Amino acid sequence: QKEVEQNSGPLSVPEGAIASLNCTYSDRGSQSFFWYRQYSGKSPELIMSIYSNGDKEDGRFTAQLNKASQYVSLLIRDSQPSDSATYLCAVNGRDSGYALNFGKGTSLLVTP
Amino acid sequence: DTGVSQNPRHKITKRGQNVTFRCDPISEHNRLYWYRQTLGQGPEFLTYFQNEAQLEKSRLLSDRFSAERPKGSFSTLEIQRTEQGDSAMYLCASSNYRDRNTEAFFGQGTRLTVV
Numbered sequence: 001q002k003e004v005e006q007n008s009g010p011l012s013v014p015e016g017a018i019a020s021l022n023c024t025y026s027d028r029g030s031q032s033f034f035w036y037r038q039y040s041g042k043s044p045e046l047i048m049s050i051y052s053n054g055d056k057e058d059g060r061f062t063a064q065l066n067k068a069s070q071y072v073s074l075l076i077r078d079s080q081p082s083d084s085a086t087y088l089c090a091v092n093g094r095d096s097g098y099a100l101n102f103g104k105g106t107s108l109l110v111t112p
Numbered sequence: 113d114t115g116v117s118q119n120p121r122h123k124i125t126k127r128g129q130n131v132t133f134r135c136d137p138i139s140e141h142n143r144l145y146w147y148r149q150t151l152g153q154g155p156e157f158l159t160y161f162q163n164e165a166q167l168e169k170s171r172l173l174s175d176r177f178s179a180e181r182p183k184g185s186f187s188t189l190e191i192q193r194t195e196q197g198d199s200a201m202y203l204c205a206s207s208n209y210r211d212r213n214t215e216a217f218f219g220q221g222t223r224l225t226v227v
Contacts, residue, residue, distance in 0.1 A: 102154030
């Protein structure tokens with residue numbers, strides 16, 4: 001059973017719109033949740049971290065966490081073509097000694 | 113402040129050969145992680161170190177793979193008797209681990225092609 005699930009997409013949104021990316025996880029003991037952005041051929045880049053239920057905002061990005069539902073999401077406001085990338089959800093995993101477990105990623109395409 | 117550095121960036125090797133990759137973490141970081149990523153997949157956890165101790169190793173990791181971090185600074189990942197299925201991007205990340213809520217930062221990766 002995959003521990004971290006993401007819709008692979010592609011998710012296509014017009015420039016200026018809000019992009020909503022979702023992630024579910026199976027390990028109820030997880031405490032740390034991260035969103036990474038990965039451009040094609042590049043390594044993952046950390047963009048958001050969240051540890052408590054609720055929302056956390058950083059610029060155009062908002063991470064939302066609901067531990068009861070085992071659900072974490074990322075909202076990107078005023079999407080730009082430069083936001084086109086794969087977004088990886090990562091959760092610390094008990095089975096790996098709290099190293100990060102990643103989903104497969106959601107591909108986002110922002111069209112001009 | 114330099115980031116995580118990995119060498120080489122690219123490696124092409126013949127099947128059956130051994131390869132070794134190096135990772136230099138961010139200088140004050142005590143945790144170092146190795147991941148493998150293939151096309152269309154998220155990074156797959158391989159192993160991690162806290163200082164020089166290897167604390168966790170993926171159950172899926174073949175015994176052809178070995179990693180070291182002898183002085184708690186840089187780390188090496190060796191793959192013996194490479195197979196075509198080993199072709200992937202090998203990623204290193206580091207963190208300054210104080211509790212579970214610790215952010216990890218990745219290097220540029222080493223892309224391995226086994227021919």
